[in-house]
Amino acid sequence: MKMLFNGEWVDLPEKRVIRNPQDGSEIDTVPLAGADVMKSAIDYAVEGFERSRKMPTHQRISILQKAADLIQERHEEFSQTLAKEGIKTISEARKEVTRCIETIRISAEESRRIVGKTIPFDQMPGSENRFGYYIRMPIGIIGAITPFNDPLNLVAHKVGPAIASGNAIIVKPHSHTPLSALLLAEVIHEAGIPPAILQVITGRGSIIGDVLVTDPRVRMISFTGGRGTGEDIMKRVGLKKIGMELGSNSPVIVMDDCDMKLAVESSVSGAFWAAGQNCLHAQRIIIHDSIYDEFSKLFIAATKAYKVGDKLDESTDMGPIVNDEEATRVENMVKEAIDKGATLLTGGKRKGTFYDPTVLENIPDTCSLASDEVYGPVCTFHRFKTLDEAIDIANSVDFGLQSAIFTNDLKTAIYASHELQCGGVMVNDSTDYRIDAMPFGGIKGSGLGREGIEFAVHEMTEPKVVCFNL
Numbered sequence: 001m002k003m004l005f006n007g008e009w010v011d012l013p014e015k016r017v018i019r020n021p022q023d024g025s026e027i028d029t030v031p032l033a034g035a036d037v038m039k040s041a042i043d044y045a046v047e048g049f050e051r052s053r054k055m056p057t058h059q060r061i062s063i064l065q066k067a068a069d070l071i072q073e074r075h076e077e078f079s080q081t082l083a084k085e086g087i088k089t090i091s092e093a094r095k096e097v098t099r100c101i102e103t104i105r106i107s108a109e110e111s112r113r114i115v116g117k118t119i120p121f122d123q124m125p126g127s128e129n130r131f132g133y134y135i136r137m138p139i140g141i142i143g144a145i146t147p148f149n150d151p152l153n154l155v156a157h158k159v160g161p162a163i164a165s166g167n168a169i170i171v172k173p174h175s176h177t178p179l180s181a182l183l184l185a186e187v188i189h190e191a192g193i194p195p196a197i198l199q200v201i202t203g204r205g206s207i208i209g210d211v212l213v214t215d216p217r218v219r220m221i222s223f224t225g226g227r228g229t230g231e232d233i234m235k236r237v238g239l240k241k242i243g244m245e246l247g248s249n250s251p252v253i254v255m256d257d258c259d260m261k262l263a264v265e266s267s268v269s270g271a272f273w274a275a276g277q278n279c280l281h282a283q284r285i286i287i288h289d290s291i292y293d294e295f296s297k298l299f300i301a302a303t304k305a306y307k308v309g310d311k312l313d314e315s316t317d318m319g320p321i322v323n324d325e326e327a328t329r330v331e332n333m334v335k336e337a338i339d340k341g342a343t344l345l346t347g348g349k350r351k352g353t354f355y356d357p358t359v360l361e362n363i364p365d366t367c368s369l370a371s372d373e374v375y376g377p378v379c380t381f382h383r384f385k386t387l388d389e390a391i392d393i394a395n396s397v398d399f400g401l402q403s404a405i406f407t408n409d410l411k412t413a414i415y416a417s418h419e420l421q422c423g424g425v426m427v428n429d430s431t432d433y434r435i436d437a438m439p440f441g442g443i444k445g446s447g448l449g450r451e452g453i454e455f456a457v458h459e460m461t462e463p464k465v466v467c468f469n470l
């Protein structure tokens with residue numbers, strides 16, 4: 001595929017081959033842009049912003065609505081591309097495409113809700129004759145840097161709000177999964193977006209991502225990815241707004257009064273969705289002592305029934321890890337935990353990029369699995385006797401994206417939701433429950449700022465005060 005550069009589909013002599021993570025087969029190629037190309041894209045985005053900030057709201061709405069309709073028409077093509085280039089099974093990919101349509105539609109609706117307020121200036125003695133208000137202004141050029149795990153919808157979560165709020169945006173998609181982002185750009189282009197309001201530039205993060213991060217004309221970096229990359233970007237970003245959607249090792253608390261069937265089904269799905277390559281991955285399952293054995297038995301039986309294999313096979317439950325290096329990293333984290341005393345309950349085997357769904361217990365505090373994000377199909381069991389003990393285990397890490405609790409007791413649910421340190425608490429759902437309209441983001445090492453269309457629009461706009469001295 002070509003990349004979208006200043007309203008044109010552009011190719012370059014140097015290419016990156018896009019491969020299917022499950023067997024390394026070639027799917028397509030994309031241009032491999034260098035720093036000079038990204039600098040030119042920013043030059044054009046300066047002009048793009050002059051267009052976007054003047055684009056009337058009705059035009060933004062109709063472009064986004066039309067783009068959503070076009071994705072709907074090409075739903076299966078989008079799903080197949082996403083499943084081939086990424087790590088999702090075809091059924092997981094279809095769900096992501098459906099959510100992307102929702103994200104773009106909500107963005108269209110949100111355009112008309114960007115409102116200001118009048119300000120009672122006469123509250124200050126001497127200001128009796130002043131009248132005024134504030135409006136929300138787009139901030140300018142947004143640099144969007146995105147990960148491989150949700151290569152379509154997480155791009156839509158940046159592009160939709162940026163267009164809705166009158167900004168220009170340059171997307172640098174993950175090097176493994178640029179095709180879904182380019183397809184999204186294709187439909188927005190076809191829907192009539194004027195040149196350089198949206199550009200998608202493909203190339204290495206360390207080269208072209210760095211240009212976006214350090215160029216002072218880019219007014220916001222909206223980053224979704226690993227904590228290490230995020231922290232590195234923070235050191236170089238300069239005077240810009242920042243959105244940091246990073247990882248986690250989310251906790252699920254299972255109380256003794258829970259609906260056991262629901263708790264097992266939801267947590268198994270939360271643990272192995274997208275082969276655990278999900279920022280909301282249910283990594284640490286914290287189970288009440290009195291139901292530990294029963295929960296463990298049911299969870300492991302459901303895990304063993306998981307079908308791992310070809311992503312395009314309709315009956316597959318779980319696909320591969322993104323590449324060999326990552327699969328080896330996950331394997332080594334599990335090995336380290338076992339070497340230090342953890343007990344393997346099921347899984348623990350790797351074949352190429354496929355890693356079996358894996359469950360461990362008796363996790364020693366000293367292993368990386370206890371405190372880091374595994375970002376693979378691995379979860380750990382922890383035992384507790386009191387709710388406060390469970391909350392302490394949940395809060396003991398330097399992450400805080402979403403948490404979950406399974407209980408039928410209202411007081412327990414409310415207490416836990418107040419005490420858990422994170423951006424969202426799911427009661428009777430796993431940690432990976434999300435709709436695209438809700439505020440989404442983390443605290444502690446899980447990030448800064450919020451996405452979810454209304455909230456992303458807020459981050460991408462600034463108030464401007466207008467005051468009349470009558």
Ligand code: NAP
Pocket residue numbers: 145146147148149150154172173174175176203204205206207208209210213224225226227229230232233244245246247248278279280373375401441447
């Ligand atoms: P990653 O390795 O950090 O890559 C993310 C993006 O950063 C890629 O586009 C990458 O480009 C780019 N990048 C790399 N080095 C860069 C640099 N020096 N300057 C600027 N950009 C640079 O993350 P990933 O492996 O794709 O994703 C995994 C992580 O993302 C996990 O921790 C996961 O939890 C997190 N995540 C968070 C959320 C959320 O919403 N909170 C959602 C999904 C994923 P290249 O591909 O070219 O290297």
